[in-house]
Amino acid sequence: MGEWKFDTRLIHAAQKPDPATRAISQTVTPAVAYAFTSAEAAAAVVSGEAEGVYYGRYGNPTSRVLEQKIAELEGGEDALAVSSGMAAISISLLAFLKQGDHVVVTKDVYGGTYSFLTSLAPRFGIEFDFVDCTDIEAVQRAIKPSTKALYIETPSNPCLTVLDIRALSSVAKRFAIPMIVDNTFMTPYLQRPIELGADVVVHSATKYINGHGDVIAGLIVGKEQHIHMMRKKLMGDLGQNLNSWESFLALRGLKTMGLRVERHCSSAQKIAEFLEIHPAIENVYYPGLQSHPQHLLAKKQMKAMGGIVAFEVRGGFKEGKTFINSLKLAMISFSLGDPETLVQHPASMTHYSIPPGERAKFGITDGLIRFSVGLEDPEDIIADLNQALQKIKLPKSVNN
Ligand code: LCS
DSSP: OTTSOHHHHHHHTTOOOOTTTOOSSOOOOOOSBOOOSSHHHHHHHHHTSSOOOOBGGGOOHHHHHHHHHHHHHHTOSEEEEESOHHHHHHHHHHHHOOTTOEEEEESSOOHHHHHIIIIIGGGGTOEEEEEOTTOHHHHHHHOOTTEEEEEEESSOTTTOOOOOHHHHHHHHHHTTOOEEEEOTTTHHHHOOGGGGTOSEEEEETTTTTTOSSOOOOEEEEEOHHHHHHIIIIIIIHHTOBOOHHHHHHHHHHHHTHHHHHHHHHHHHHHHHHHHHTOTTEEEEEOTTSTTSTTHHHHHHHOSSOOSEEEEEETTHHHHHHHHHHHOSSSEEOSOOSSSSOEEEOTTTTTTTTSOHHHHGGGTOOTTEEEEEOOSSOHHHHHHHHHHHHTTSOOOTTSOO
């Protein structure tokens, strides 16, 4: 398997024809319980001595294939399939943090991660600091004796800040703490954090991995011993397992992920370039633009720049609303990574849980718009943007 190129592994890794039927497409096994040939065989699986499935809350054979596949694609020892991206994030943080512990978190994370850390984690005595992780020295300064994990997301949601995974992982190693990376925006097709020194990778498989907007799922990749603990003590005891049907759909989505992600990226680049020179646009955030502050790092660390473009229109939220409401093809919606182009306003939608005063620190202005570039013809998406931007009233000083 190792000698095959990534696109081939996307299709074949961990998957073979069903031994009983020779069916090529993935078998879905919805069973909750599994019969053992002896009491000793049951005990060996429960204790972890033997590989196997014993009760649906700890996994199922279809999810196990998804776990083995993502582990291989990310270059990790093992993986866990869970009920959502937030389950993946909360499980991986809770695996390393207990009462009195502290975590350093990159300052712009997904709103759900922010909400978990600021509202739920403190109830368990877990402390956190949001730090500008583009500043490696600031990260070093933020690490205290009680710091037990470094958590980053790159590129970030929604401002596309790119963080240096290798440099940050060396800091984490120096302090002997694990580094967790949310790789949702990239997928292993574009970025493999474990190869750059990360200990744990988390995904919202709801996005590009499944890729069709019809599954909520999460994945965690890491060391065997950590995944085993997460399966037994967190996913199992909190009941955050993924069911077999959704694992089947995610496995189906993975087979075309390379093709889809390439198209998302090439269209996003065209759209970012179109927006950058449009008079009604104030700022564009896209790692593929030379104007992006971490463009060179992005080129080094990522195979391509992803399908998300963020921007601010002139005239702030008022004109931003006019613009969003004028779009005809792009739909106003949460989520991202779907075949359909989706547009949203982070301050009032995905990142609403961050208080207005705090949002500015995260770079989330009231005028910021996040655009998830879909798989439609890029000319149609650009035509849609163009007609909606014409509805914006520009100040007289700006040449139209
Ligand atoms: N990580 C990132 C980077 C995300 O964007 C999301 C969801 C999650 C984790 C959580 O995944 P979930 O539990 O939903 O599978 N992002 C969303 C967004 O931007 N709009 O709606 C959801």
